[in-house]
Amino acid sequence: MMSARIGRESAIGGVLSLTVLLLGMASCLQSQPAHTRLIYSHSLLNTTPTAGETIVNGGGTFIASRGWQSQAESSQLTITLAAPLPFEGTAIINVTNFDPVSQNTYEYKQHIFNLYSRVYPNNKDVFYTDAAWCNIRTGSAYSTGPGVAGFKFLAAARGLGTRDEERCVESNTWNLNRTYEFKIIWTRTYTWCYLDGVLMSRLPFSGQVEPFKYILIGRDNLIWGYSAQPGVIFANLRIYGRENPLIHLSGKAHLQGPYQTTTHTMRTPGAAGYALPLQSPYAQAPYTATSIPATIVDWVLLSLRPSATASPLIWKSFWLRQDGRLIDPQSGSTTCTWPIDSGRFFVALHHRNHLSALTADTLLFDGINASSWDFSTALDQYYNSRGAAEVEPGIWALQSGDLNADGLVNNGDYSLWLSASRNGAYGYADGDFNLDGVSTTRDYVIWYNNAFLAARSGMP
Ligand SMILES: [Ca+2]
Numbered sequence: 001m002m003s004a005r006i007g008r009e010s011a012i013g014g015v016l017s018l019t020v021l022l023l024g025m026a027s028c029l030q031s032q033p034a035h036t037r038l039i040y041s042h043s044l045l046n047t048t049p050t051a052g053e054t055i056v057n058g059g060g061t062f063i064a065s066r067g068w069q070s071q072a073e074s075s076q077l078t079i080t081l082a083a084p085l086p087f088e089g090t091a092i093i094n095v096t097n098f099d100p101v102s103q104n105t106y107e108y109k110q111h112i113f114n115l116y117s118r119v120y121p122n123n124k125d126v127f128y129t130d131a132a133w134c135n136i137r138t139g140s141a142y143s144t145g146p147g148v149a150g151f152k153f154l155a156a157a158r159g160l161g162t163r164d165e166e167r168c169v170e171s172n173t174w175n176l177n178r179t180y181e182f183k184i185i186w187t188r189t190y191t192w193c194y195l196d197g198v199l200m201s202r203l204p205f206s207g208q209v210e211p212f213k214y215i216l217i218g219r220d221n222l223i224w225g226y227s228a229q230p231g232v233i234f235a236n237l238r239i240y241g242r243e244n245p246l247i248h249l250s251g252k253a254h255l256q257g258p259y260q261t262t263t264h265t266m267r268t269p270g271a272a273g274y275a276l277p278l279q280s281p282y283a284q285a286p287y288t289a290t291s292i293p294a295t296i297v298d299w300v301l302l303s304l305r306p307s308a309t310a311s312p313l314i315w316k317s318f319w320l321r322q323d324g325r326l327i328d329p330q331s332g333s334t335t336c337t338w339p340i341d342s343g344r345f346f347v348a349l350h351h352r353n354h355l356s357a358l359t360a361d362t363l364l365f366d367g368i369n370a371s372s373w374d375f376s377t378a379l380d381q382y383y384n385s386r387g388a389a390e391v392e393p394g395i396w397a398l399q400s401g402d403l404n405a406d407g408l409v410n411n412g413d414y415s416l417w418l419s420a421s422r423n424g425a426y427g428y429a430d431g432d433f434n435l436d437g438v439s440t441t442r443d444y445v446i447w448y449n450n451a452f453l454a455a456r457s458g459m460p
C-alpha cells in the first residue's frame with residue numbers, strides 16, 4: 001500500500017517535471033521569434049544604397065561577386081541606415097575566407113559584425129549613454145589551444161550597466177573556403193548569436209530605448225577601439241522584422257469646443273441631438289464603423305512621424321471618448337494600434353475644426369507595451385507649448401476654430417464659418433466649433449476668443 005502510494009507520487013512528480021520542462025521549452029521557443037519579413041538587405045558588393053542608407057568603405061576592397069573584404073585592422077564598412085531598426089529583429093551576414101586562428105595575428109580582439117544605436121570615434125563613449133549595441137568579436141584570445149579559436153559575443157540594451165558578454169565555441173577549427181553565416185536576433189528580453197544556425201550565445205537584452213541605426217562591419221568604432229579581422233570577406237547582409245508588426249498607444253486629449261466644466265467631460269452628439277457619421281471624415285485614413293458608442297465625441301485623425309517635421313509614416317482614424325480617451329474603432333479599445341515596426345515617433349492628433357497637436361517629444365513604441373501620452377495635463381505636453389487652452393484649472397484642450405486646417409485661428413476660418421452658419425448648418429457640421437449640433441454665435445465666440453489670442457498650433 002505504502003509503496004504503491006510512493007510510486008504514484010513519483011509518477012505525478014515525473015509528469016510535473018515533464019510539464020515544467022515542456023512549458024520551459026515553449027517559453028524558450030516563444031522568446032526566440034522567427035523574423036521573416038525582410039526590411040533591409042545589401043549584397044556588400046559595392047556602396048550603392050538599396051534603401052536610402054549611406055555606405056562608406058573605410059580601407060577595405062570590394063571583390064567582384066564575393067563581397068567586401070577587410071584588408072587591415074583598420075578596415076570598416078560603415079552602414080548608416082536611413083531609418084532606425086525595430087526593437088526586435090534579426091540580422092544575418094555571410095563570411096568567407098574566414099579563420100580567426102591565422103587572421104588574428106596582431107590583435108587579440110578583432111571585430112567582425114557590430115550593431116550600434118550610435119557611434120563615436122571611440123566607441124567606449126557609448127558606455128555612459130542610453131546606447132544599445134551588439135558585437136561579434138573574434139580573436140586568438142578566445143581559444144582553448146593552438147589551431148582553434150572562437151568568439152566573444154557582447155551586448156548592451158541600454159549603456160554599460162546593461163552590458164553582458166560571453167565567450168563561445170573557442171575550440172572551433174576553420175576552413176578558409178567555407179561560407180559561414182552569422183546571425184544576431186534581438187528582442188525586448190534577449191539577444192541571441194548563431195553560427196550556421198547553431199546557437200552560440202544568448203545574453204539578456206531588456207530596456208533598449210535607442211534603436212539600432214549603424215552597422216559596422218570590421219572595426220567597431222569610428223577611429224579608436226577594437227580593430228577588424230583582416231582578410232575576411234563579408235557578403236549578403238539581411239535584416240528581418242516581425243511578420244505582423246504592431247505598435248500600441250494609450251492616449252488622452254480634450255477638445256476645447258465640447259468640453260464642459262460641469263461634468264469635466266466633453267459633450268457627446270447623442271446628448272446634443274445629432275449623430276456622428278459612421279465614416280471617418282478624414283480622407284487620409286478612410287474607415288467605416290458599423291456602429292459608434294454613445295460615449296464617443298467625434299472622429300479624430302492620428303499620424304506618426306520620426307521627427308517633428310518629417311512626413312507622416314502612417315495615418316489612422318480614431319474616436320475620442322467623452323473622458324478624453326482615444327479609442328481604436330477597430331477594437332473599441334483604449335489601446336490604439338498601428339501595423340508598423342517598433343521605433344520612436346512623434347504622434348500628431350488632428351481634429352476637423354480644432355488646432356492640431358503634436359506630442360512634445362517622441363514616444364518609444366516597443367511593439368509590445370502601449371506607450372502613453374496625455375495631452376490634457378499640461379501645455380508643455382504640446383509641441384512648442386502652443387495650440388491648447390486651459391479649460392479648467394489643470395485641464396488643457398486643443399483650441400477650437402481652425403476650420404481650414406492651416407494651424408491658425410484667424411479670418412480665414414471665420415469666412416468659412418460664416419458661410420456654414422448662414423447656410424443654417426446643423427447636425428454634424430465643420431462650422432460647429434463647440435460640437436453642440438448647430439452653428440450659432442456660441443461658435444462665433446469660441447472662434448473670436450481664439451482668433452483674438454492669435455491661437456496657433458505648435459506643430460512645425
Ligand atoms: Ca485656420
Ligand SMILES: [Ca+2]
Binds near residue numbers: 431432435438439442
Ligand atoms: Ca455650435
